[in-house]
Amino acid sequence: MLENLEAAISAVKEKLPGMKLLENEPMAGHSSFRIGGPVRALASPSDVTGLSKLCDILKEHHVAPFILGNGTNILFPDEGLEDLFIVSTEKLQKLFLLPDGAIYAEAGVSLARVAAFAQENGLTGLEFAGGIPGTLGGGCLMNAGAYGGEMKDVVESVVYLYIPDQCMYEIENSNCAFGYRQSMFQKTPGCIILSAVLRLQEGDRQAIAERMHELGEKRREKQPLDYPSAGSAFRRPEGHFAAALIDGAGLKGYRVGDAQVSEKHAGFVVNRGSATSHDVYDLMMYVRNTVYRDTGVFLEPEIIILPPDYHLEDNGPAVSRNQIRFGG
Ligand SMILES: Cc1cc2nc3c(=O)[nH]c(=O)nc-3n(C[C@H](O)[C@H](O)[C@H](O)COP(=O)(O)OP(=O)(O)OC[C@H]3O[C@@H](n4cnc5c(N)ncnc54)[C@H](O)[C@@H]3O)c2cc1C
Structure with a gap:
């Protein structure tokens, strides 16, 4: 197994020389817990093509990567991990309105940024997510939620790369098997969430801002x-x-x-x-x-x-x- 990982890392360096690849990177710096020893390699592909090429190499060497969002829901071991992590946050950062008024967001965009974007565009339904410190990708996988709202209430569809067949799929909300802090992405190894379309309702900008402020205050008052x-x-x-x-x-x-x-x-x-x-x-x-x-x-x-x-x-x-x- 370790030989496979080392061979995969060498192949990544040789075939994808432009890819950001950190070796023996301490995970404490990538975790909201500030805990965790070094992971053998941490790769940040610059776009979906780079991600796909990286996954090709990993598949060839039988290495299953772990996908990292903002690291706000993970306890990493002090001993470190002989693994390869793929960071989704750095490059998957597109966020815009679709012509029909839905929000398109890539996996690395923070939930706080998507919620603020919704407010700026007078769209209501995502106020609950303003204080959740994760990314859109992590939020979809975890079906993150707070104060009566959950990602499953706002996600219309999700696009993901499935490593085993290297294909991209778009699935509707009803096929995501969202439940309490769970989704089909947790149960199907090899899915890398790339983006999602969020369907919100039209609302009053000021009222949305006030609700977000109120929820933020609640968090600050109750949470450490x-x-x-x-x-x-x-x-x-x-x-x-x-x-x-x-x-x-x-x-x-x-x-x-x-x-x-x-x-x-x-x-x-x-x-x-x-x-x-x-x-x-x-x-x-x-x-x-x-x-x-x-x-x-x-x-x-x-x-x-x-x-x-x-x-x-x-x-x-x-x-x-x-x-x-x-x-x-
Ligand atoms: C102070 C604090 C408050 C919090 N409050 C809430 C709250 O109110 N509600 C709530 O639900 N959670 C809360 N959380 C937990 C956490 O923020 C959420 O679970 C969040 O959705 C995790 O997102 P992340 O990007 O940090 O994911 P990570 O912690 O990096 O990863 C979580 C899981 O998602 C997977 N993952 C991440 N990105 C992708 C991707 N692109 N494709 C496939 N898999 C991916 C990872 O492999 C991992 O299994 C809180 C955490 C903190 C520290």
């Missing part, structure tokens, strides 16, 4: 935005709120190393300075086990924990650290 985090650590369990359960278990402020259950909002795990991925992981395990013991409710992580085989096991609360492989 002064510390690095990856947003809500756990998914909302059916019939409950994760933050209320964690608070009820007396865990607000609970700390493992420099990882802490936020004192402001128990649904967030924050980095108080130099938290390691192990600190965050151990804290999340402790929270999960305690909440399960106290309430019988099993919390599932919303944060994507890398590598994929290092996850909070879903076989009950008796899981201990040493049952879990870390770092491959």
